[in-house]
Amino acid sequence: MKKIALPLLFVCLTSANLKAQDMQENVATDNNDFNKWSIEVSGGANKPFRTFTPGYRTDRVNFFTVDLGTRYMFNNKFGLKLDFGYNKFENNDDSPEFESTYLRGDIQGVVNLGRVLNFEDWTSVIGLLAHAGGGVYQLQSDNGFDGEDWGANLIGGFTAQLKLSDHIVLTGDVTGIANGFQNWNFDGMSQNNRTFDGVVLNGTLGLTFYLGGHEKHADWTTDVKSDELAALEDRIGSVETMMNDTDKDGVPDYLDAEPNSTTGVAVDTKGRAIDNNNNGVPDELESYIDAKNKEIVQNMGGGTDVKELINEGYVNVYFDFNKDMPNAQSTSGINFLAKYLKNNPSASADVIGYADEIGNSDYNKALSQRRAENVKKILVDSGIDASRLNIIGNGEDASVNKNNKQARQVVRRVTFIIKQ
Incomplete structure (x- = not known):
């Protein structure tokens, strides 16, 4: 059944993804369920550059500037605006x-x-607009040339937005304007003979007022997925969840009758660890532990029992930095203790957690407690009665050089004390 189900799921998942991509391209973003018109009012300062009669100049920040505009958004990404500006030099x-x-x-x-740029992924009140275009200008001088100097301009800038409500937005804008066919300098005292020369930089603060009866304006409307697309994505998510293999035993969770089997232990077609003697310890792991027990006892001179090895710290469970779940290489220590407790039903054990000295002492105390609690949970899930296990969080172990990475690995551990 597994050989048939896996290929079928793969085909279904691939087809669903292709269909979702196709539907995503066809999701309409130009619906009419948002306001499109707005009025913009702002004021601030300016700085004109370059076209001045020698000896004439303005302050670095020149007051004042006024901008008035109206904007229409075709959808939530693109629009047009007509605006008028007044600068005084x-x-x-x-x-x-x-x-x-x-x-x-x-x-x-x-x-x-x-x-x-999908600002909605991290904020609902900050926006950014870019604008560019062109138009006409008129320059007048109170004590310089008579009449009016008309020309064309190019304009562009950026507007930062802070949403105060669904209908009012605070804005900050920086805009640059380049003039063409400017006949007179900005001071009005002499003529300018260059086709493109005059430049004005404006900085303003203002308010934008949204017009219309809808709840939101296009500026803050995100793309809406169709109900069919949302349902399809849910189905894809369900299939992907079914294909997860939490315990990495090669059997997907939806077929796995034992989704928390020990990593690396042989399982049957339903993901169950093979335990022919029904003692709660997988046969493959049990044979490994037996061999390891004999090896340790022999190395200790043959006269040391298993309880003594455990109590003297030869059986430990190790953790990666700032982690409270055992690393994969040290789970054999848990199985070692589980086998001992199952073979000695009158015995109990202290489960003692430690952390290294890196970081805050209070945090490390809590981390050592969590490490001990998680090892206890694994032992309980392995068939050991919770009342036989006493949790102790000993906090930081300062017995090693805390500047040595390998030494710190040794003290990030849970150790055990057997009590009869």
């Missing part, structure tokens, strides 16, 4: 007096970078 203390006004009107494309 004045001399600083080191310049001859002048005062100029700069009026402009522009149409710009808008890209909602917050949606393009």
